Amino acid sequence: MMSAPANVSPLEASWNERTKAGTRVIAHAMGTLRDGGASDVFSNPSPSMKEWLDDCFKSYFGQFHHTWPILHAPSCDDPVEFVPLAASMAIIGAWRQINDPSAMQMIFAIHQILMQYLFAQMTRFTFDSSKPWPLEMYQASLLNAIFAFEIGKWSFIPRGRMLHVAVSTILRQTNMFSSESAIHHQRRHYPSEFMPWIFGKHESWKRLAMSAVKLDRDIALLYNQSAFIHNEELNLQLASSFAMWNAHGLHELYRRVRRELTQRQEYRMSQLMSITDANLPFPLFAEDVELILLGTANHVWTYRRQFAAASAGDLANQRIGIMMQLELCRNQLNRMYSIQTFPKNHTAELEVMLTAYYGREEEETSPVLLTEAMRRFAQATFSTAMLYNMLELQMCADVQQLIDITSGLYEGNELYTEIVLQKQARIAEWVVSMDGRSAVIHALTILRLYEESACLPAPWLSAPGLRV
16 A cells, blocks of 8 residues: 555646645644744745645645535635645645555645644633634634544544544534624624625634534444534524635625525524425525434434334334434435436526535636536535435434444353343344335445446436435
8 A cells, every 4th residue: 555656647646746745844834833933834835835735725625625615715715824724725635636655644644733733722722712713723623623534544533533522612612603603703803804704704604513513423423422513502594595605706796695595594504403394485405405414313313322212102203203304305305306417497496506506617607617516516415315315224223233233242241142132133123124124225325326426427317316
């Protein structure tokens, strides 16, 4: 794995070498920052460093940002004022492009340095909370927590979990899960900024909270544990429907803001996370459906924990509520699949949907913009579909019990023999039940969606799996 990659193209070789040089500069800058100094490596970079940073930021917004839209893209055209955030974006953007093991190890080293620095800042905040964190500190911390999981190495995950808990705890302590507190924070820290950017930063708080919850639920599913962030805590308004999230420039903002679905501002995230029907005055976007599923994930975990000790009758109402939410999400996802597959039959609805996914492309009638907007729409739908099937699977199977039994967790311990036999008997009964068969279907659907997404040019082509 540590050998140099064979048959490397000139472009890949360039990325590898520039990344090695860039990470060395970042390491020096972070060392200076850690020691209390200031570095101009980002504000006044060399021409080669600036070119590499620009390419990294472009890679970041072109790929990682679509899955984890934490930053407010219009205000990050030149994100060099806050070194930890710029460094985080740079290594994530470069990570998507390189294949040299030595360059990869240097990226991981910067990631570790960043996490150590951010942990130290959190410790200082704990002892002196009179100086609230700037938004960029939260963003850099959450980005590195997410990156620890995206890397895919188990050795990185424990620290990623700790960083996520620390960030979420500070968000909770400072009441930043509330729209009113977020707006007050922006006016306090950025009093000289004019209203459009204040609004943009408020949108960033919403996206930051949503990504924090998304990572929280991913961790809960991975470790079969309860969520750290509660649904009721998210007292933030729903994110705006127009392209403020990706559109660049005030002329784009003022042109697109007229199509904002203002009814969304009357709803809080916590309300949407508990909704069981689509009787709303505005259409749901893929991120809205994902938010509902993130709320459902909490209910599913509670239901599974109570299932072993309670009778089916005792949990009937709870199960009905969960199934209503899942049914709502399934119908909405199939609606989006239909829009993407048969756009000519859904012209008006497609226009509303794509408005939320317009990026920095200039002309809304250009083929490039429509293609990119459709790609973002399809990717958001695909990610939401995967979460939907995961929760359906969790409703059909006690995954942790299956792992315990099949991995031989209790082998050789006579004290647990009777318990193991009882659990094996329950699993044998479950295997031939409707839940057992449904679990197999959903497991195969998840596998199919994942495999097709890797080989098909358009992720939405795999959406028929929702209708299995």
